[in-house]
Amino acid sequence: MKKYPFSHDMLTLGRKFNQAGFSLYLVGGAVRDYLLGKENDDADFTTDATPDEVINLFPKSTIPTGIKHGTVTVVFNKQPYEITTFRTEGAYTDNRHPDSVSFVRSLEEDLSRRDFTINAFAASTTDGSIIDLHNGFEDLKNKTIRAIGCAKERFNEDALRMLRAIRFASKLGFKIEEQTFNAIKEDAYRITLISKERIREEVFKLLNSPYPSYGLKLLRESNLLKYIIPELDEAYGFEQLGNHKEDVFNHTLSAIEVANKLSYPFIVKLSLLFHDLGKIDARRGSKDDGYTFYNHESISAKIAEKTLKELKCSNEEIAKTTNLVKNHMFSYTPAWSDSAIRRFILRVGISDIPLLFDVRRADALSMDSKADFTLLNEFEERIKKELENQNVLTLKDLKINGNDVKALFNVQGKTIGNVLSYLLEETIEDPSLNEKEKLVNLAKIYLTKVNN
Numbered sequence: 464m465k466k467y468p469f470s471h472d473m474l475t476l477g478r479k480f481n482q483a484g485f486s487l488y489l490v491g492g493a494v495r496d497y498l499l500g501k502e503n504d505d506a507d508f509t510t511d512a513t514p515d516e517v518i519n520l521f522p523k524s525t526i527p528t529g530i531k532h533g534t535v536t537v538v539f540n541k542q543p544y545e546i547t548t549f550r551t552e553g554a555y556t557d558n559r560h561p562d563s564v565s566f567v568r569s570l571e572e573d574l575s576r577r578d579f580t581i582n583a584f585a586a587s588t589t590d591g592s593i594i595d596l597h598n599g600f601e602d603l604k605n606k607t608i609r610a611i612g613c614a615k616e617r618f619n620e621d622a623l624r625m626l627r628a629i630r631f632a633s634k635l636g637f638k639i640e641e642q643t644f645n646a647i648k649e650d651a652y653r654i655t656l657i658s659k660e661r662i663r664e665e666v667f668k669l670l671n672s673p674y675p676s677y678g679l680k681l682l683r684e685s686n687l688l689k690y691i692i693p694e695l696d697e698a699y700g701f702e703q704l705g706n707h708k709e710d711v712f713n714h715t716l717s718a719i720e721v722a723n724k725l726s727y728p729f730i731v732k733l734s735l736l737f738h739d740l741g742k743i744d745a746r747r748g749s750k751d752d753g754y755t756f757y758n759h760e761s762i763s764a765k766i767a768e769k770t771l772k773e774l775k776c777s778n779e780e781i782a783k784t785t786n787l788v789k790n791h792m793f794s795y796t797p798a799w800s801d802s803a804i805r806r807f808i809l810r811v812g813i814s815d816i817p818l819l820f821d822v823r824r825a826d827a828l829s830m831d832s833k834a835d836f837t838l839l840n841e842f843e844e845r846i847k848k849e850l851e852n853q854n855v856l857t858l859k860d861l862k863i864n865g866n867d868v869k870a871l872f873n874v875q876g877k878t879i880g881n882v883l884s885y886l887l888e889e890t891i892e893d894p895s896l897n898e899k900e901k902l903v904n905l906a907k908i909y910l911t912k913v914n915n
Contacts, residue, residue, distance in 0.1 A: 466591035467497055472540045473506075477588025479539075483520055485512040487546070487588045488570065491577070494584035494593060498603055499635070508546045509585070511568045517546055549573035571596060578617055578624045579631065580609045606637040614646035622653040626665045626687060633669045633678025644685065651686035662691060663774035670732050675723055676716035683712070694740040694766050701743055703754065706830055711739050717829035722821065730780070731821045734787035737767035738822065764789035786815055791822050795842040804845050805891045808856050816846060855890040855897050858883055863902040871903060872910055885909045 480487040496503035526536040533548035580597040669678040682688040689696040698711035741762025827834035
């Protein structure tokens with residue numbers, strides 16, 4: 464049987480516990496991933512020593528990080544180790560935290576409260592031996608996610624475990640055992656009891672997993688998706704026709720899979736998750752005559768904004784995602800003037816343009832693995848040249864600012880912004896106007912027109 468390869472410091476830490484009459488085990492994902500040959504730096508330890516006993520062992524180097532639930536952090540040889548006392552848990556009336564925690568001296572009781580068999584391994588710091596009390600080895604071998612004991616009870620304790628089961632399947636490429644999956648389907652509605660922040664964390668990890676499309680399929684099949692992103696659930700079976708061989712749901716998954724294989728940034732995958740969901744409301748026409756989806760990108764952007772706000776995402780995540788979704792249908796032709804290129808840069812934003820092109824490429828490749836990017840590459844080169852020319856592309860590039868406008872023309876508030884916006888438009892059309900004297904004259908002309 465394999466033994467966990469503890470570092471010298473971990474073994475020394477374990478001896479400290481042993482010499483005091485206690486045991487110390489590494490548990491959970493770190494052991495699982497070692498058995499799978501995967502890296503995992505998230506080391507969680509458990510012990511039969513109570514938090515007070517751990518503090519007495521390391522009086523000058525213990526931090527009570529989660530002492531209410533039996534967790535302390537021991538800083539040993541300058542490295543922090545999170546250590547939790549063996550415990551059993553009471554009911555989860557808030558579907559998040561146990562109402563009560565009871566410390567026990569039994570490793571068996573502690574492991575039986577965990578979520579899935581593949582997360583219930585323990586490795587002894589005495590000799591590295593790995594303990595498996597729930598047939599986790601067998602489930603790893605069979606690539607199976609299985610709840611410990613009664614699946615319904617595990618999910619009643621913490622409804623987020625339903626989503627975690629799917630996220631682990633997506634991360635590892637494992638199947639979910641039938642009874643475990645059926646328990647998720649039956650109680651999927653209970654995911655609404657979980658905080659949006661916790662749901663967001665699991666969904667984001669799923670999107671960043673090795674098999675995101677598999678995870679998203681499981682979300683729909685388990686009934687969880689309709690409580691998390693109902694618009695994506697409704698996209699299943701929604702026809703597009705034209706260049707699309709897949710419905711909106713499966714096209715979305717295909718685009719995300721392309722982005723994943725090409726190692727595109729997470730925000731690209733998040734944008735692809737929403738990029739076509741507006742098609743359901745935008746679709747016009749018939750199957751015989753063909754469908755149109757006019758302005759679906761704007762509707763999709765609103766869906767993205769609403770969903771990401773509900774999931775308590777950061778303002779930056781919301782702004783970038785909605786911007787990419789809203790602009791993903793751009794239609795460049797070689798006839799575009801240089802000023803049109805500059806307006807595009809202004810509209811999308813310099814930092815978001817590479818991300819937008821990633822969205823476009825993933826979208827196209829999901830429909831045709833041999834998609835022609837000649838025009839896109841040309842467009843990219845023209846944008847690059849505009850950036851190299853250092854022409855006016857933002858308000859910051861103007862040779863006049865808001866303070867100048869205020870002092871010169873004795874105006875305030877929105878009027879200052881309106882003047883600067885006008886000057887920006889004029890200089891984007893003709894970069895030679897970006898000289899202070901010329902801008903002052905342009906501002907005079909603008910204010911005269913506005914005031915007359």
